[in-house]
Amino acid sequence: MSVRHPRYEKEEFARRGDRLYESQVRSKVEADHYGRIVAIDIETGAFEVADDILSATGKLFKRLPDAQPWIVRIGHRAVHRFGARSLRESV
Template identity: 40%
Template sequence: MSAAIGAWAISRLQQAVPKTALSLIHLFLNHLEQKRSAIKLRELVAYTKEYSMLHPNLSSEEIARRGKEIYENHIRPQVETVNNIGKLVSIDVETREYAIGDDLVVTSSQLQAKHPGAAIWTERIGFNAVYAIGGTLVRTEA
């Protein structure tokens, strides 16, 4: 999938999908890019609607705040090793359980299997963002 198609799909979806789901759209596009699959706009909308349900007790802002705090204060010192740099760590912000891997869908699914409906926050180990669109990821200092 070309970057132009991805940008077009995102711009079209911004009108139909809440802002809180945009990160899932980016995730889905990246996942498809890795699998070299073709997408259809309606499939993307269906995926986003299925996986972007809001948490019943926590706002997106609260999930982000808790996730960042848990990662920085409890998880980062344990997982930021040479072997893990660049991998993803998904965190259940209510239980503090986490899963490390190369695929966000896999790490999130592992946590969801243990606690359906879990509020999950994801970080890329050693970097300032999970994905970069139109830019580059910046390496963070330990």
């Protein structure tokens, strides 16, 4: 397995990932996959959903070996919880 290196600065990587999630991916995944992980290639917009980061990125790399994956926990502000709250409103 080859070593993958980011091709973008951290700020550009995050900007692209967030933009793609909000503009193209969120509406397709949030209703049916809340709480799961989505890996989005920041160059093509291709994405894969799975229960964990390794599975999501593994599926994405299988389709696109040169992918630059941005990881999002669907419906949450952060991938891992450190006291963060869900984006869903409390009922």
